[in-house]
Amino acid sequence: MLKGKNLIEPLDFTTEELEKLFVLSNKIMDKPLDFSECCKGDILATLFYEPSTRTRFSFETAMLRLGGQVIGFSGENASSAAKGESIADTLKAIGCYADIAVIRHPKEGSALVASKNAGIPVINGGDGGHQHPTQTLTDLLTIKREKGRLANLRVGFCGDLLFGRTVHSLIRALSRYEGIEFILISPEELKVPEFVRNDILRGKDCKYCEVTDMLDVLPQLDILYMTRVQRERFFNEEDYIRLKDSYILDEEKMLLAPKDMIVMHPLPRVNEISVEVDTDPRAKYFVQVKNGMYVRMALIMSLLGKK
Amino acid sequence: MEVNSIENGIVIDHIRAGLGRKILSYMNIESGDTVALIMNATSKKHARKDIIKIENIREFDLAALAVLDHTATVNVIKQGKIVEKINLDLPEKVVDVLRCKNPRCVTSVEPAIPQIFHLVSPETVEYRCEYCDEIIKP
């Protein structure tokens, strides 16, 4: 039972609870109209202390498609909305107006503070560089739908694996399933941080390898999860120019990939996936966006205890 | 310097010099307790050490002591003799003893929330901030 719970970090839910959430997501996708009045009379508060249009739209459309309503603030007007008030106090008040809340805030741990004070279910919509659990749910649902399973997969992560929060969360979430093998593809400078290697990969005895060249491993992958390699992460321009093309996915590289491999990306992309790949049936990053909305619908319903 | 030895009470010895005052502040001292804090005493074990002596036998809050200086020794004295040595167990959870040093942590902006840390590893004495997961060694 997820009713009344919060979602602050990706591992707050057991794999069984996630499974139920994914079953519900699939049901909603099959017959969305059957759910269009599920949350009639309920209000979702979206508290975006920093702007993130995509995440906010995903939550708001999710609630509207369930027949519920939305209040909230975002970005520039956040400071006037909160008027220097503490997160704890703001959430105590919001808990009186709304039935469920999403918070996005630049400070790490802000969503936990919110959940301890709101008295209603709170969903973490991103707390700085710390956690973004609904992105992880979206990724897992996409893998489950596209590959039919969450176990026995060879998953390649490519790009900036040092700073990529999305990557760390997904590695941690996948490490709970059987037979996952991680192929970590990145320049030396952007390999996964020590805590990922020690706590997750070695700690849980996962199969993994770290490589610098995408071409060598592409033919073996079930999933390729791409992330952006940002210029500002490099110490000098030469290194960036030398490396950037090796981490760009184009149709030529896609020729090497298995027919049933899928390509994922948390979006927004810059140039790490060429636009020509978009029409390749293996490209699933826009499917991810859609899955993200449906998994948020299932999440809102479950936390509110709707059937 | 001479400080009277105590008849009945506890003596916390071998505290790292400079930590005595802070540890004492967490021990939940009552007005009836006679307390001696000796700072910068000479010691064989450390170059300098602090010592706390309290004339009273009852439960003291030793969680902060365990976290801040788990190599200190705690002896219970009855009728002038050591009758028990208390082992310092690292508490699983400590509230408002340690402070999070991560500038991106919500505790840096949110007033009036407790600073909560959880024990990660007793071997290395590492604690994790409940909010931001930052690991610190007290």
Ligand SMILES: [Zn+2]
């Ligand atoms: Zn912290």
